[in-house]
Amino acid sequence: MAAKEKLEAVLNVALRVPSIMLLDVLYRWDVSSFFQQIQRSSLNNNPLFQYKYLALNMHYVGYILSVVLLTLPRQHLVQLYLYFLTALLLYAGHQISRDYVRSELESAYEGPMYLEPLSMNRFTTALIARLCLVPLETIVIINKFAMIFTGLEVLYFLGSNLLVPYNLAKSAYRELVQVVEVYGLLALGMSLWNQLVVPVLFMVFWLVLFALQIYSYFSTRDQPASRERLLFLFLTSIAECCSTPYSLLGLVFTVSFVALGVLTLCKFYLQGYRAFMNDPAMNRGMTEGVTLLILAVQTGLIELQVVHRAFLLSIILFIVVASILQSMLEIADPIVLALGASRDKSLWKHFRAVSLCLFLLVFPAYMAYMICQFFHMDFWLLIIISSSILTSLQVLGTLFIYVLFMVEEFRKEPVENMDDVIYYVNGTYRLLEFLVALCVVAYGVSETIFGEWTVMGSMIIFIHSYYNVWLRAQLGWKSFLLRRDAVNKIKSLPVATKEQLEKHNDICAICYQDMKSAVITPCSHFFHAGCLKKWLYVQETCPLCHCHLKNSSQLPGLGADPVPQPPAGAEQNVLQEGTEPPGQERPRGTGVQEGSRDNDECIARRSDSQEGACDPKENPLSAKDAAHPVEVSLEEKQQE
Incomplete structure (x- = not known):
């Protein structure tokens, strides 16, 4: 990708982030409570706040403006930002000129301008008027004339471009209808998703929110915080940054990209640059993000208080970490077994494979131990612990088969019953997985019967029973029957x-x-x-x-x-x-x-x-x- 294309891609994301931030602010803003505060304050006599319904309509205009900023093409978006910048400069110039005129009237200085060096830094029109020895009373008229002239120019510009939004909306509607008729609604959605770069856009938005939250905390504290305080700060900052649907989507996409980065590093650690040649897409990470979104929606994460939200978010993040570890094992398992089956004698490759397997063996067990130490046991935590235990069991089986392959490699004669040995090893840890899943289902059923019954818990028990118990039992029994029939046929020959x-x-x-x-x-x-x-x-x-x-x-x-x-x-x-x-x-x-x-x-x-x-x-x-x-x-x- 050329430098120009990279810059355009960065601008495409950076120019749309303010629209998401405006949507987030409008969602947080309670208009009714805002006007109640205004009525109690001295701003109640302000003409702007006397027309309540007009201000309420302006609230919805903010939503429309955010959607426009989000969906405009990049070229029109750049022009719109330039217009905003021009309007801001005009307003700043007007304020500076008014302040200068007021200061001149208050000082009542009639002498030469070069004797007052500070006046050289003032507004241009008023400064030129003072250099021309215009009286002080005339400066006010000149300032008003400049303001009126600038306002007329702005009105002329707005009048000449009055139909531009209508024409843009009309052409956009025509293009949308054509695309829907030719390609369908799904293709239109995918095209907008790719053009707006929605995952990257929401990730950048959430990272900006998180950085502002961390900065606001450290800017108000003088002494450094302890390690436990930093962990609590990290969780509460994440909880503060997922209090709206927009920030929650930002957290979901951020977790997806973090998971993708971890899995990419895992594959790069195992295979080097060859991993990107074999699998350039690396379409992973979305599972963890979708898991976080489903759990957050079902548990009502947005509606909770900050402390409760941080506690629940820590449990959800544990589930996400367990899912990432399982995905890492899915990447490492075939690579480790293929390395053990091959005749590659590179010690560095074997060290990387074995070290990653040892990490996947120890870290899930340590995570399960820490969960048992700091949390009270319930059904959700039992799912996390069972997932961690299953990951460790799978890694143990993979390492055992890898050792068998290496032993066979150094033997002079091949092992005749190697296939049966490996089948028994796989069958053993598959049986252990089945027993762990069965224990989770039994605990969930007992908690549902004797404890508090919830629809979400019942759905989780049903899904867990079907996929992790019933389907595993069917596959195991079918494999056993196939092997038994094969052995009987061999014995009959x-x-x-x-x-x-x-x-x-x-x-x-x-x-x-x-x-x-x-x-x-x-x-x-x-x-x-x-x-x-x-x-x-x-x-x-x-x-x-x-x-x-x-x-x-x-x-x-x-x-x-x-x-x-x-x-x-x-x-x-x-x-x-x-x-x-x-x-x-x-x-x-x-x-x-x-x-x-x-x-x-x-x-x-x-x-x-x-x-x-x-x-x-x-x-x-x-x-x-x-x-x-x-x-x-x-x-x-x-x-x-």
């Missing part, structure tokens, strides 16, 4: 004898490794038992011919000699696609590409290609021949 393996003299078509032991499918294909079991976790077809695998007892005629295999073309096409074990835990050195343990996409792609019937024919082609095809001479082709 016959094991190849030594003579069959020597006669077959082939490699496993899944991992491309020699077979010292194998099982025979009903379609007479040989595979490693572990490789085929991983395949059956995903689908129930043969990896080569895509026949539906059944128990050997259901297929008669499967003896010592294998039946003819499917046509060579089908096997060769499948093998050329590249077959890998379906799980994430493929043993070291068992694939063509290093460091790729997760090949669910390859399995899904192959399962969609030829899933269906199996028609075995003659002239079989082994997996070894398909992996290393033999060249056929021209004479053999002619003989064929």
Whole structure:
């Protein structure tokens, strides 16, 4: 982005911030109480305050002016600010001239001007009149004439541009109608959202409010505050800066950008600049902002007093921090596991991954401990504590799997049952997560029955029960059934004898490794038992011919000699696609590409290609021949 475009983007935000501040001030301003105070004061005789309804209408004019400032295009907005600045300068000049004339009349000085140096700094027209030796009585007339002449110029300008707002509104309405007819109302909203840069605009507005609040506090205090006092000041300042809907939206967008910055730094710490190359969008952070907005609206945060608002806001911020930690774990988990599965020996990469995991293991537990120390336990705090405990459990499972990968890397031979070990590790901490979620639901139900019943609490219990208990139980049971069926199918398949393996003299078509032991499918294909079991976790077809695998007892005629295999073309096409074990835990050195343990996409792609019937024919082609095809001479082709 060029410097000019950056400057225009900054101006686009900076020039619209006063409109949000004006809306915030108008929302805070109670017109009725204001006029009651005016009636008790000496300003009651002022003509401006005698027309109450006119002033009330001016209050609504302020809203209209704020909306105009917010929605005007940047070029017209710059012109409007220049007009405001010109009017301000004219008013300042008028005030200075009037004060100068009054001071001259009070001093009654008739001498030369050069004998009074202070008069050289006065208003220009009156100063020129004094230099021309105009009498003091005439200066008042000259000042009034200059004021009237300036006023006439302003009136002429306003009259010549009287229809400009109407023309702008008319053209804007015409453009809006055209955009809605062509693209729709949603596209119009997205276009205005992007042009006005609403998230950045509200974030800057809230940061200005927060800075003013901090400045007003420290400007009235002489002695430095303690650490506890600073923490209380921080919370109360945030609470003061979310007392209106506009400031609350500013806090929501500020939290979203802070969460986005933390997650971006997390990914940069793990992967460096490569993180931005792989994921340039980084569309994260909105979850935390939306969470804060929903909790603030449901709990009535704006309507509370400052102290109660600060207390409730601290709990909401704890929930937001727990959500950020969970998002950091979602970023770190695949990167750490991929680093453990790869053969990358960079100590710095491993240190960064392990150090971040240790932080995500310790900090949520420490946060849960601090919450238990300083707050009385209720349902909301239990949700925060359970989320922190779940984050620590997930990090513990990730570190355990990472250690298993590293142990396998340093072993000379791969671990045969690594997939089962990792499944049991994942199943253990998934079970612990399920138990924690179940405890939260039980506590919430008991609090609802024996304590104070609220609609919000019931909704939270229902949502928590559905997503964290019911869906997790369904997924866990489905995974268990799939693995049990796969194990039963493997046990039902016959094991190849030594003579069959020597006669077959082939490699496993899944991992491309020699077979010292194998099982025979009903379609007479040989595979490693572990490789085929991983395949059956995903689908129930043969990896080569895509026949539906059944128990050997259901297929008669499967003896010592294998039946003819499917046509060579089908096997060769499948093998050329590249077959890998379906799980994430493929043993070291068992694939063509290093460091790729997760090949669910390859399995899904192959399962969609030829899933269906199996028609075995003659002239079989082994997996070894398909992996290393033999060249056929021209004479053999002619003989064929």
